[in-house]
Amino acid sequence: MDFTGSTPSARTRRGIDSLTASEARVARLAVEGRTNREIGRQLRISHHTVDTHLRHTYQKLSVSSRVELTRLFLSKEGSRALRG
Secondary structure, eight states, X not given: OOTTSOOOOTTTOOGGGGSOHHHHHHHHHHHXXXXXXXXXXXXXXOHHHHHHHHHHXXXXXXXXXXXXXXXXXXXXXXXXXXXX
């Protein structure tokens, strides 16, 4: 919350904190090495939705691949997000 009593919007949050809950769940599973289809089956969403969440995640985090996403999640900032 800020001094006005409201929580920051996704637009004002940065880094991993800018991800929606769905984007974070998908990213976490991708970092664990799961394919889009495996993630979709586990979360009961289509693999196309998984792809959309990952594209939004890449854009928000300024990464362009799962390797970069994994490096970020395993970094000091990202390790707390991986724990859930």
